[in-house]
Amino acid sequence: MELTGAEIVLRCLQEEGVEHVFGYPGGAVLFIYDEFFKQDKVKHILTRHEQGAVHAADGYSRSTKKVGVALVTSGPGATNAVTGIATAYMDSIPMVIISGQVPTPAIGLDAFQEVDTVGITRPCVKHNFLVKDVKDIASTLKKAFYLASSGRPGPVLVDIPKDITQHKTEFVYPESVSLRSYNPVTKGHPGQIRRALQLMLEARRPMVYTGGGVILSDAAGELTEFVEMMNFPCTNTLMGLGGFPATDGHFLGMLGMHGTFEANMAMQECDVLIAIGARFDDRVIGNPEHFYNPSRKIIHIDIDPSSISKRVRVDIPIVGNVRDVLQDMLKMLSSSREHCNPAELESWWKQIEEWKSRDCLKYDRGSAIIKPQMVVEKLYDVTEGDAFVTSDVGQHQMWAAQFYKFDKPRRWINSGGLGTMGFGLPAAMGVQMANPGAKVACVTGEGSIQMCIQELSTCKQYHLPVKIIALNNRYLGMVRQWQEFFHGNRYSESYMDALPDFVKLAEAYGHVGMRIEKPEDVEGALREAFALKERLVFMDFITDQTENVFPMVPGGKGLNEMILV
Amino acid sequence: MRHIISLLMENEAGALSRVSGLFSARGYNIESLSVAPTEDPSLSRMTIVTSGSEDVIEQIIKQLNKLIEVIKVIDLNDGEHIEREMMLVKVKAGEAEREEAKRMADIFRGRIIDVSDQSYTIELTGTVAKLDAFLAAIDRSWILETVRTGASGIGRGNRMLRI
Ligand SMILES: Cc1cc2nc3c(=O)[nH]c(=O)nc-3n(C[C@H](O)[C@H](O)[C@H](O)COP(=O)(O)OP(=O)(O)OC[C@H]3O[C@@H](n4cnc5c(N)ncnc54)[C@H](O)[C@@H]3O)c2cc1C
Ligand SMILES: Cc1ncc(C[n+]2csc(CCOP(=O)(O)OP(=O)(O)O)c2C)c(N)n1
Ligand SMILES: [Mg+2]
Numbered sequence: 001m002e003l004t005g006a007e008i009v010l011r012c013l014q015e016e017g018v019e020h021v022f023g024y025p026g027g028a029v030l031f032i033y034d035e036f037f038k039q040d041k042v043k044h045i046l047t048r049h050e051q052g053a054v055h056a057a058d059g060y061s062r063s064t065k066k067v068g069v070a071l072v073t074s075g076p077g078a079t080n081a082v083t084g085i086a087t088a089y090m091d092s093i094p095m096v097i098i099s100g101q102v103p104t105p106a107i108g109l110d111a112f113q114e115v116d117t118v119g120i121t122r123p124c125v126k127h128n129f130l131v132k133d134v135k136d137i138a139s140t141l142k143k144a145f146y147l148a149s150s151g152r153p154g155p156v157l158v159d160i161p162k163d164i165t166q167h168k169t170e171f172v173y174p175e176s177v178s179l180r181s182y183n184p185v186t187k188g189h190p191g192q193i194r195r196a197l198q199l200m201l202e203a204r205r206p207m208v209y210t211g212g213g214v215i216l217s218d219a220a221g222e223l224t225e226f227v228e229m230m231n232f233p234c235t236n237t238l239m240g241l242g243g244f245p246a247t248d249g250h251f252l253g254m255l256g257m258h259g260t261f262e263a264n265m266a267m268q269e270c271d272v273l274i275a276i277g278a279r280f281d282d283r284v285i286g287n288p289e290h291f292y293n294p295s296r297k298i299i300h301i302d303i304d305p306s307s308i309s310k311r312v313r314v315d316i317p318i319v320g321n322v323r324d325v326l327q328d329m330l331k332m333l334s335s336s337r338e339h340c341n342p343a344e345l346e347s348w349w350k351q352i353e354e355w356k357s358r359d360c361l362k363y364d365r366g367s368a369i370i371k372p373q374m375v376v377e378k379l380y381d382v383t384e385g386d387a388f389v390t391s392d393v394g395q396h397q398m399w400a401a402q403f404y405k406f407d408k409p410r411r412w413i414n415s416g417g418l419g420t421m422g423f424g425l426p427a428a429m430g431v432q433m434a435n436p437g438a439k440v441a442c443v444t445g446e447g448s449i450q451m452c453i454q455e456l457s458t459c460k461q462y463h464l465p466v467k468i469i470a471l472n473n474r475y476l477g478m479v480r481q482w483q484e485f486f487h488g489n490r491y492s493e494s495y496m497d498a499l500p501d502f503v504k505l506a507e508a509y510g511h512v513g514m515r516i517e518k519p520e521d522v523e524g525a526l527r528e529a530f531a532l533k534e535r536l537v538f539m540d541f542i543t544d545q546t547e548n549v550f551p552m553v554p555g556g557k558g559l560n561e562m563i564l565v
Numbered sequence: 566m567r568h569i570i571s572l573l574m575e576n577e578a579g580a581l582s583r584v585s586g587l588f589s590a591r592g593y594n595i596e597s598l599s600v601a602p603t604e605d606p607s608l609s610r611m612t613i614v615t616s617g618s619e620d621v622i623e624q625i626i627k628q629l630n631k632l633i634e635v636i637k638v639i640d641l642n643d644g645e646h647i648e649r650e651m652m653l654v655k656v657k658a659g660e661a662e663r664e665e666a667k668r669m670a671d672i673f674r675g676r677i678i679d680v681s682d683q684s685y686t687i688e689l690t691g692t693v694a695k696l697d698a699f700l701a702a703i704d705r706s707w708i709l710e711t712v713r714t715g716a717s718g719i720g721r722g723n724r725m726l727r728i
Contacts, residue, residue, distance in 0.1 A: 181636040306627035
């Protein structure tokens with residue numbers, strides 16, 4: 001039997017086991033929406049903005065490893081989606097975005113709601129396709145899901161002109177795909193792995209630095225085993241938090257621009273650095289010239305050869321899937337008799353303990369004004385460290401990263417690479433949708449939350465009881481901090497004036513609102529909010545306006561040149 | 566340093582713009598880029614002449630390999646290779662210039678492929694440097710028009726780029 005293109009789209013989604021699609025309708029996708037109406041296997045979630053749809057699909061994916069799916073119309077639908085797509089691209093999140101396009105004969109004629117979606121998104125997708133024949137829909141979607149989720153993951157966009165969704169053809173979903181031009185590696189080269197192990201066993205000051213790749217490849221278990229077995233110190237990037245248990249004694253906290261003193265010092269001073277699924281980002285190592293240390297050897301495990309020796313020359317590259325490589329390493333280690341010199345390791349740990357004693361994350365715990373750090377600590381206590389925490393971008397994001405101790409992967413969900421304000425709330429919706437019944441908190445700022453505030457309405461419609469923790473400092477705090485440090489206290493346009501009454505706003509959307517102004521009320525309010533299991537609670541914490549994020553490595557500086565409290 | 570990068574990719578709409586987009590997005594130099602289908606019409610072969618430090622060239626090759634439609638990439642400079650570019654140059658060829666223009670074409674082993682009473686069109690093939698040398702050798706004011714294909718390259722002997 002022949003099916004229409006639109007029917008085929010739905011059948012493909014079903015074949016892929018997609019349960020939720022986040023989207024927003026419009027002219028070019030009307031036939032596809034018609035098919036949604038006629039079935040109930042794939043649930044559609046109507047967001048209030050296409051950016052929200054893509055972030056929600058993104059959060060959905062980050063919390064589950066499933067491919068997130070979003071559907072938008074042509075023209076403004078597609079352009080609204082771009083921020084979400086770029087956000088996913090920078091953090092290597094597997095997603096498929098289906099966009100409608102004007103009918104094939106109208107392409108190129110400046111038709112109503114026409115944009116060159118494939119052209120606009122090309123630099124921020126792993127790959128994209130324009131479907132020109134109804135016969136290609138099934139094979140293209142199959143490829144899209146495969147590309148999105150294999151190798152280094154990323155968003156893949158499929159642009160489908162409206163007429164193609166009306167045309168008919170026989171539906172056959174390909175069982176498998178193979179592309180002669182795309183063959184991602186999984187296993188690491190055994191010779192390289194052996195060389196790496198040799199180097200590690202000779203290390204006197206080893207350091208394990210891991211990132212998003214550990215989360216993406218579900219290798220937290222292997223990483224933990226490896227670190228424990230070796231008794232090495234371990235740090236995570238912002239994207240890697242939860243890849244190694246934060247409450248484990250081997251953990252030195254996050255590293256980088258706002259990393260801990262001990263993590264940054266150990267990173268700088270180690271003699272063997274083992275980088276695992278991390279990409280030596282500028283927010284992580286600062287200035288590569290300052291980072292350079294001739295007595296340090298670097299091992300780098302990454303699935304993407306272009307991540308290796310991009311910013312920093314490495315000595316032993318291992319191209320492969322983190323999980324496979326770590327499993328091979330563990331096997332070799334357990335059959336080897338060699339160990340690191342325990343005396344050397346002990347003195348290295350002693351040095352690290354000394355750095356730790358600097359207590360770089362200290363803040364005024366007796367303050368009469370709510371300190372943002374304290375809110376996150378209480379959030380950790382109240383949720384017993386077991387929440388999914390999404391975040392927006394700014395100071396609050398850094399405090400969430402520093403003070404919520406993530407013991408499990410896929411619990412910390414934030415936009416690291418693009419740094420997209422507005423990510424937190426829609427991402428939390430996606431997380432809650434994927435994990436009904438789980439505690440989901442969105443740590444945000446009064447600036448960021450307003451970038452996708454409309455999604456409060458989506459939360460109402462789909463009963464998503466997200467807990468919004470707004471650290472309201474009445475400033476674009478991260479901007480204000482830079483202006484204080486580097487622009488002579490000239491707070492140009494970083495003050496948030498005319499803020500809405502968030503309590504009333506939440507109520508207007510049908511949710512619960514709370515304003516918390518005193519430190520002694522913080523914990524009780526959080527408990528009350530999390531007890532409201534069925535409700536979204538918007539918690540507006542009025543925090544210290546002048547608080548800054550420490551430590552801080554100023555731009556262009558090296559990791560050991562931190563500004564400390 | 567100058568490098569000649571050769572690659573094979575799927576002969577699909579949009580593939581070229583992915584390559585050129587990559588170069589502009591990442592700020593890599595392109596001296597020339599030429600592309601055409603191969604004997605297998607499903608494949609295109611592209612030659613890119615670029616320049617940069619060894620680190621940059623390494624990144625360019627890795628980034629090209631990362632493009633989904635790219636099948637194989639080689640840096641011709643890694644071994645013996647031959648480079649050729651074709652140029653058509655229209656020069657003044659009135660009474661005064663005719664003889665000298667012909668002589669120059671001969672010296673550079675060019676062929677005159679079109680003649681009018683005021684001009685010659687000369688076809689020249691060679692390395693990029695040779696074509697540059699021709700343009701430098703001939704009186705600037707004689708040159709009416711030039712068009713160049715950009716370099717193509719191929720490995721010597723058993724060095725081959727194929728799937
Ligand atoms: C306000 C702000 C402040 C920030 N401050 C900091 C900071 O202080 N510290 C910090 O760390 N970051 C910070 N960031 C985040 C920073 O910008 C980067 O996003 C982040 O550091 C990158 O993390 P990553 O190196 O783990 O790479 P990711 O972007 O997570 O990349 C993952 C790497 O793993 C590889 N990979 C993917 N899958 C696999 C697999 N299966 N097997 C092997 N490898 C794989 C990829 O190829 C890639 O190289 C900040 C961001 C913002 C917005
Ligand atoms: C979409 C977008 N625009 C601008 C920025 C630049 N930016 C980074 S942090 C920040 C301030 C965020 O303010 P708020 O959400 O109140 O968080 P705070 O830093 O105060 O905790 C800005 C404007 C950004 N990251 N994203
Ligand atoms: Mg703020």
